[in-house]
Amino acid sequence: MKLKDVLSPLRVWERAAKKPMTIKDPINDRPGAVNYRGFHKNDFSKCIGCGSCEEICQNDAIDLVPVEGQETVEGDSGLRPMIDYGRCCWCALCVDVCPTGALTMSNEYTWIADNPEDYRFVPGADKTAWQDSEKGYTRSPDIQILDYERVDMQELEPEERDKSFIEIVKGYNKEQAMKEAERCLECGLCIATCPAHMDIPGYIAAIRDDDIDNALRILYETNPMPEICGRICTHKCETVCALHNNGDPLAIRWLKRYIVDQVPADKYSEILGTDHLEDEVLNRKVAIIGAGPAGLSAAYYLAIMGYKTKVYEALPDPGGMVRYGIPEYRLPYDQIDKDIDYIRSLGVEIQFNTRVGTDITLEELHGSYDAVFAGTGLHLGRSTRVPGADNKRVYFATDLLREVTLGNEIDVAENIVVIGGGNVAMDITRTLARLQNLKYGKVQVLATCLEAEDIMPADVEEVVEAREENAVIDPGWGPKEIEIRDGKVYGLHVVKCLSVFDENGRFSPKFDEDQKKFFKADMVVESIGQGMDLSYLSEGIKSDLKFSPRGRIEVDDSFQSSLQWLFVGGDIIQGPDVIHGIANGYIAAKGIDTYLNKK
Amino acid sequence: MEQLVKRINGMIHLKAYNRQRDDLFFITVEKSQLELVLSHLKNNEGFTHLAFLQAVDFLEDSKFQLTYMLYNYDIRVNLGVKVLIARDKAEMTSIHKLWAHAWQYQRELHELFGINFPGSPRVEESFVLEGWEEMPPMRRDFDTKEYSERTFYQRPGRSTNDPKEYMKEKMYKNYAASPRIRRDDE
């Protein structure tokens, strides 16, 4: 035993003179660190109630509960997370996963309450002292739990595509589709927004599990035209995708296309279990006017319910606006045929080149069928009615597109101006660009519209792609006059459009007459909307039908008109877009079933 | 490492060999030859450190996989020796004479997986689960959730909503499901 070892320990007393290490009043003197994982906060203006926090919580500490004042709307379930602090372990995974960044934590770490139930609370709804605290844990922008980047879609190069009508989008391969499907949160917010309420997370999960058959079954639950939808659907679902708050929404449309592209047409009936439908045929007949999405959708569901259906179509091929309104480079005809052929294979009969109202009257149909569904679509163009619009070299986009599909020659001019900024305008612009390219070897087509660039109704990618194909898009101008020289179109005069809608959101454009522009053109195409052709309704029927103030036929929830035997759906009721048409057809089919069973 | 594998393969039949990392290898051997391989590795090849002995339940194949993780201090390499044994009446030779701490892994496996190691000291004693009457809990077919629901009670008053179902209820309740088409799982 060394003396040093005996005496040296007495130096502990040196510490007695020093300032103690502890803090007298830790709760007040020592706040949590700036990014401390304290108690939860929730910013209701951002939260969409997607439930990702509940999904990732490994402790089952989070419940989704309805909260007063939070309405269930498209893109927001109205549910909010309730956290059970008896279970929470403050790992903050819920904060990291939150796709909107609404859920965060404060650096508060003391909370005293008498009632244990208080510790189960809805951050943001229940008043807490830390709700507005600036400090606390938030997701670092450098990390991600979810994958916010979409798998790029392979497309044809602009140089290749503007010479032909070959489909631009190549579609996902299996690896890409699996990777994209992996991004899905399975929150299901999209389902409510989809007009057909397709089980989107369901079929995406099926892609992840590589169970394409099941995925196809899920598609056909409410949508008998997945090839068509997989290409040209307006994908409202993607606008409410939870991932969209922080990055790219899931490519739901392309995934749907991926599913159907994998299945050959001859496997459909086997996979969907429709190979023995003829055993269950009922002795009931339904007539359908128009072989468009609405009509065929109704026909499909009526057919699998056992009804005999017959479709009357004015044009020589099925598909309606899907075929005659959408150019081939977006939706190849063989893909339309794939969907429709399957529907026809179920016993749906289509009589082409038969226009109801002229070749056969609606009354006749009523006489020989138990019910009639009309999905006649919007085939008429609308005119700007500016001076000169009545010239023969001023066309409607719908007419031109129909002519292209029918294979008729179009007299394409060297200089063309398109009026309109919607998807149809883009379709006709790009179609004309291709035709010009084939005819003259160069593109001189210009599209102009009232709306400024940022509020153009067309899809952004449509505009971008049109420009890639050398078409000029010059938005923000209102047409003033089509100048006619010697009976020929000379060009279009436009003035600057300042705003399109008034304070109440009604259409009421305001112009600045001083800012003028002139687009030289030999040919003008108007694409500012479509109108319905209800000429097949005889006067007698028209007088029995109820119309809304805006001129549409009034229908109830199941698309039954005031004439009980007549169901109406599709673009003439809702839309215009294909998915509404499909959804209408589906509901109408159910409605017809109910109506006929009651009868 | 390849040479070592060759040497062992000369001695016994090696069922599989794979390299996971530069310092981690796995070999799979026959159940009957395990003791031989291990003592060879320990005494002649320098794999003197037994890091652990653990089991993996491959319920689908009705097999347990036992992994003996060895380490060689000289070449600084981990070698996992894998053995597949039958799952029902699982039994394995004890290696408590090779390593003095092996018995406790074997005792743990006996309790948590129900694998017996005849001759291993104190193998019958309970390890962490005194008074446990269910099946060995680390087996895959032991359902923890079912057990806890049976044994404990939930905090009352908790209920949650699926956003999908909730939105359907609120927004499109009358949108009926499709006729005839049925999914796999229904």
Next chain:
Amino acid sequence: MSNLSESKYRGYEADRSKYPRMENGKPVIDLESHMYTKLWQGPQHPGVTGNMAVELIVNGDEIVDAKTHMGYLHRAFEKLMERRRYIQCFPLVCRICVPEPDTNEYCVSAAMEDLAGIQVPERALWLRTLNLEMSRIGSYLMWLGGQAGSLGMGAIGQWTIGMRDFWLDLFEEMTGGRVYHMYMIPGGVRKTLPEGFRDRARELIVTTRKLLYDVENTFLSNAIIKSRLQGLGVISPEMVDEYGIVGPNARASGMEHDIRINNPYVKYGELDVKMLTSTVGDAYARAELRYRDLHQSLDLVTEILNRIPQDGPIQADMPNLLNWKIPAGQTYVKAESTRGEHGFYMVSDGSDKPRRVFARGASYTHAISVLEELAVNISISDLAGLMVSLHTCPPEIER
């Protein structure tokens, strides 16, 4: 000194006339003979590290048989992980060891990355190294207090636990949590260093060194400490392999093995880690070794702070972790915790949940086989000191 051939579990019978008779590796205790008393140290006992119990058979103050009992904090993490997605495992594993949770976090993330073939970015690796080394400091400080406290010297315990709290303050700034940091997610880390962190850390290193100077004067150079720790719990070099002894316990007995040097992980390969060893193998040698290792950790943290890149990604490009599936495979990832080799053995079957996760804690052998062996023949007053000198941590045993 414990002799291998006397080991209880090897089937040999040595001269144990003073001790209870052995049968099948179990001592036969006749409590009716009034020669022995059965005494439970724990599970509630201030001298026991964490929640475990040692069942002692004592003859007077002398322990003639010891048996470790576990099961007082079994939380079935390994089983729970089998029912959770990979990302959901990560809040669980840190709870396997309170004083040093980061090693678990590192191992489980690294095992997932190894199986999924993910490369962690450079900056994240440095941040992980910093985190791991800081947690080693925290753990050693806690241990130092425990070792002094177990011998009844409260002052050192208060100092070092107090100092550890300053390190926890740094952790709080860095990770958002004090005890359970939950910092290393698969693919990287969760946060970058906050502003001013380096300066505060450097300041704290200076303060810690001052405290360690005091500790050296009052703890290592303390006649009574020496009289109690020297010769206590001697681990012979032969025991090291036989019992799977790792870490400082093995190094104090002359085993030159430190995973940071021998199988470098994260950024340890680029750091100058020295092999610290001793040849005595008793509790005092272990204490001294840990003390030196603590100084080395402070050196390493200083160096890491100088070398951490200021920018760059902190997470690899990861898929949606909610649906993350890892290809089938098996791996074993280990790291040097303050108690020695800490490893995770992970088996994936290609689904989104692990098939099997096994946490190999160093205490597993230290607290059972080794403790039971070394406890025999010592006084019950030394048991707490022995247990702490082996740096046992019960949650590692019952994961």
Next chain:
Amino acid sequence: MSIWTKVLYAFVSVSVATVYGLTLSGIVRKLYARVHGRFGPPVWQPFLDIIQTYSRRVAVSHGNMFFLGPVFRLAGGLGTYLFIPVIFGSALFSNFSMAGDLLLVMYFVFFGQLGMALGAGQGGHPYSPLGIARGLSQMSAFEVPFSLAVIAVAIQYNSLNITSIVAAQQGGFMHWTLLTNPLAVIAAMISMLGMNMHAPFSIVLAPQEIPIGPPVEMNSSFLSLLQTNRGLFAAAKLVLFMNLFFGGATTLVEMILKTFFIYMFSVFVGAAYPRFRPEQSFRFFLKWPAFIGVLSIIYITYLGGAS
């Protein structure tokens, strides 16, 4: 002086001593805290502890002897204190000092522990007997140097009456036993380390080994009795040491100052060391302190220390 006055005085004296002892232990806690780098609890914390434990319901009880244990312990403290004259020349604080009171006090120092041993033994907890064995063994061990020192003092002053021992030391610090018989004081002070049970001799309570030892089963009012005794007994022991070795006190202030510094000796050592193993502790007392004690007797008897 009537017996009733004496009883009244004794009551006052006991109260003052208890309050003083408890305050002292509060101060010591504060000091330890500063060494630990803490602020520590308030000085009055020991009083709060007593009130707190006393207000608790009795949770565990083990029979009559168990009940009597703390009572014996308090009786020991009370007995020790009541026969020590606290302040020289003060009627109020002279207690029941009488001829031969030193012997009685020496007996009472033991008595409490013995009584406690009986009570705690009935508790049935294995740590109790372990603690008792340790306590009694250590007491026997430190009693050797202490008794030797006391014998040396008795021989030196040729008296077994504390009052007269104090009286003999009056007239300046040159007359204190500390200077007249330093060896005895050294032996006694070392044994006081054991008596006060601060580290390194804290083997009886030893929380890390046999958590709290004898009183392990004690709760509520039993514990509050023990805590009260701890204050009183500490004061009694300190006063005894002051009287025997440091010239006693003539005023309350002097008493407080002297006893405080005597106590600080234990605290000073206690903060710096860990605990001995029991056998180390026993051996320690039986070696050097006992030897010094013997030396002090030899010094006093044969080398002319005694005048």
